[in-house]
Each structure stands twice: as C-alpha cells, then as structure tokens.
Amino acid sequence: MGKSLEYLDIAVKGWMHDARIKMLAALDEDLDVWTKSGRNDLVTNIDKEIEKFYIENIRLLYPDANIIGEESFTKADLNVDGLTWFVDPIDGTMNFVKQHSHFASMIAVYENGKGIRGYIYDVIEDKLYWGGPDIGVFCNDVRMKEPSNDTLRNGLIGIGAPYLIHNFCNLQVVALASSGTRMYGSAGIQIIHVIEGKCVGYVSYLRPWDFAAGKILAEVLGLSVKMIDGAPLNMLVSSDVLVATKNAQRDIAKLIKKS
Numbered sequence: 719m720g721k722s723l724e725y726l727d728i729a730v731k732g733w734m735h736d737a738r739i740k741m742l743a744a745l746d747e748d749l750d751v752w753t754k755s756g757r758n759d760l761v762t763n764i765d766k767e768i769e770k771f772y773i774e775n776i777r778l779l780y781p782d783a784n785i786i787g788e789e790s791f792t793k794a795d796l797n798v799d800g801l802t803w804f805v806d807p808i809d810g811t812m813n814f815v816k817q818h819s820h821f822a823s824m825i826a827v828y829e830n831g832k833g834i835r836g837y838i839y840d841v842i843e844d845k846l847y848w849g850g851p852d853i854g855v856f857c858n859d860v861r862m863k864e865p866s867n868d869t870l871r872n873g874l875i876g877i878g879a880p881y882l883i884h885n886f887c888n889l890q891v892v893a894l895a896s897s898g899t900r901m902y903g904s905a906g907i908q909i910i911h912v913i914e915g916k917c918v919g920y921v922s923y924l925r926p927w928d929f930a931a932g933k934i935l936a937e938v939l940g941l942s943v944k945m946i947d948g949a950p951l952n953m954l955v956s957s958d959v960l961v962a963t964k965n966a967q968r969d970i971a972k973l974i975k976k977s
C-alpha cells in the first residue's frame with residue numbers, strides 16, 4: 719500500500735478528531751435533515767459534509783484508493799481489489815438528530831479484501847477504538863484485552879429492533895435465552911459494547927460500511943463475526959450480521975431458525 723500503517727493511523731486519527739469537532743459544533747445548530755428510503759432512514763447535511771471531508775483527505779494521500787462511502791458510493795466503487803476504504807460518516811444518524819448522543823463515525827481499510835485497519839469513534843464519549851491484525855486493538859491509547867468468552871445465558875445481546883419485533887430467525891427465543899436485550903440504534907456503538915465485553919453479541923441487518931470496521935476490531939479480539947447462519951461475510955453485500963463471543967455464537971446457532 720506504499721505508505722506505512724503508522725502514517726495511515728496518524729492521518730486517520732487526525733481526520734476523525736477534526737470530524738468530531740464539526741459534529742459537536744453541528745449539534746448546536748439547525749440541521750438540514752432529509753429522508754432516504756423512508757421516514758426512519760435519515761441523512762443530514764453533516765453526514766454529507768463529513769463524508770466529503772474524509773473522502774477528500776483519503777484521495778489526497780491515496781489517490782488510487784477505492785472508497786465505498788455510505789452517502790456517495792456508486793456501483794463502480796463496489797469492489798475490494800487493492801486498497802479499499804469503507805466510510806460511514808455518522809453511524810446512528812437518527813440518534814445524532816434525536817438524541818445528540820449514541821452515534822459513531824467509522825472508517826475501515828481493507829487490502830485485497832483483508833482488513834488492515836478499523837476505526838470506530840464514539841463521538842460523545844471521545845473514545846476512538848482502532849487497530850488491526852498487526853498491532854491489536856486500542857481504545858484511545860490503551861490496549862484492549864480480549865473480552866471473556868461468555869455464553870448467551872450469561873450475557874446481554876444487542877438486537878436490531880425490526881429483527882426482534884418480527885422474530886426474524888427465532889431471535890425472540892435468543893433474546894429470552896440471554897441475560898437481557900439491548901438496542902442503541904448504532905451498529906458502531908453496539909459493536910463497541912461487544913468488544914468491550916459489555917454484551918456477548920450483536921445481531922442486525924447491516925451494510926458493508928456498518929460492519930467493515932467492527933469486523934476487523936472484533937476478530938482481532940477473538941470474537942466471531944459472521945452471518946447469522948454462520949456463513950462468512952461478503953464485504954460487498956448487506957447481510958444479517960452476528961458479532962459475538964465464540965460461546966454465544968455457538969449458543970445462538972442452536973436456537974436460530976431460517977426465516
């Protein structure tokens with residue numbers, strides 16, 4: 719990839735810190751808000767601005783990079799040959815608009831389909847979770863340990879609301895078999911809870927930019943990141959994703975039924 723990973727880390731952290739300042743400032747201003755696929759699917763002027771800001775900066779340093787950004791990708795960008803960047807400028811836009819909290823900014827870098835760096839920024843908490851297979855995972859400057867391999871029975875499970883409401887794949891039974899269910903409306907924040915050991919799993923329908931960074935961080939920390947039926951994820955396809963401890967993944971596999 720030419721430039722070193724240390725160089726990449728310094729650059730990306732700088733952009734994400736600058737983006738955080740812009741997001742926090744925007745919370746004190748009137749946002750322009752539009753719907754996308756429906757009234758529960760929002761995008762704001764700040765999603766667009768931050769994505770543009772990231773893409774311009776990536777292009778300056780890596781002119782040949784392929785960039786899959788939630789708000790601007792085209793079909794032509796959907797490949798993972800060479801260096802591919804996944805950009806989710808604000809993950810949890812509904813929370814950004816309604817709650818002014820519980821949202822993240824996410825960037826992931828893959829080389830020929832292999833994850834090399836994931837970054838998930840919990841903007842309000844000012845905690846950047848980042849790392850890759852060669853260095854491990856850090857929360858800001860503190861190295862993270864692998865979470866304990868808890869079972870479903872002994873842990874909380876994050877579930878995307880529509881999946882639970884419609885009992886997708888028997889997930890109501892999975893929820894009842896756990897210690898409790900949690901829903902935060904941001905894939906990034908939910909995956910942080912799994913890598914920190916606060917939840918044993920998270921399952922939701924996710925798009926590539928929702929899971930690209932979390933997949934890298936979770937796998938480095940010994941967690942399982944697969945489709946709910948145990949099949950491997952395709953980085954270019956939206957999927958029913960389960961991020962979980964290996965024990966919880968095994969427990970959930972026994973309970974799910976094809977929908």
Ligand code: IPD
Nearest residue numbers: 808809810811878903904905923
């Ligand atoms: C959404 C959030 C939400 C998840 C959706 C995502 P966005 O991301 O992560 O928790 O359930 O599938 O699309 O649109 O706010 O970036």
Ligand code: CA
Nearest residue numbers: 760761788811
């Ligand atoms: Ca969105």
Ligand code: CA
Nearest residue numbers: 806809810928
């Ligand atoms: Ca997202």
Ligand code: CA
Nearest residue numbers: 806807808809
């Ligand atoms: Ca987003």
